[in-house]
Amino acid sequence: MTSLLPDSLAETLLADARRDGIGKYVVGALIADEGGRVLLLRRRADDFLGGCGRRxxxxxxxxxxxxxxxxxxxxxxxxxxxxxxxxxAVSDETRALLTG
Known part of the structure; x- marks a missing residue:
């Protein structure tokens, strides 16, 4: 795994997830420019974030x-x-994340 996180933080995050019985990990990012704008991305219609039965x-x-x-x-x-x-138009969850 390639990570820009300090090794100790990455290890802690993964260890906590394993302890909680998590079987799959996904990564998201809130990307902003220096002017405060945020990058919005739209998933393809045939794509979804399914967990395949795993937490x-x-x-x-x-x-x-x-x-x-x-x-x-x-x-x-x-x-x-x-x-x-x-x-x-964005989801309520996205709007809450972006507007604090």
Whole structure:
């Protein structure tokens, strides 16, 4: 596994998940630019975050980037930079995360 986290933090996160009986891990990111805009990605219509019957834990990290493009999509079919105060249609969970 390649990680930019300190080894101790990554080991602690994974150990806690294993202790809790988690069998699958996914990673998310809140990506913002230096102006405060956030990157919104849309999953392809045929994609979903299924756990395949296993308990899943999502690790979400916040990062700020200097450069905002170009963006190469692999698991998503659309991307847009948005101001958190002027979001397009997003889920209630996403809106709560982005607006604090």
């Amino acid at each position: 899943t834990r999502q690790f979400t990290f916040a990062v700020t980037v200097r450069a905002t493009g170009p963006i190469t999509l692999t698991e998503h079919d659309d991307a847009a930079w948005a101001d958190p105060g002027d979001l397009p």
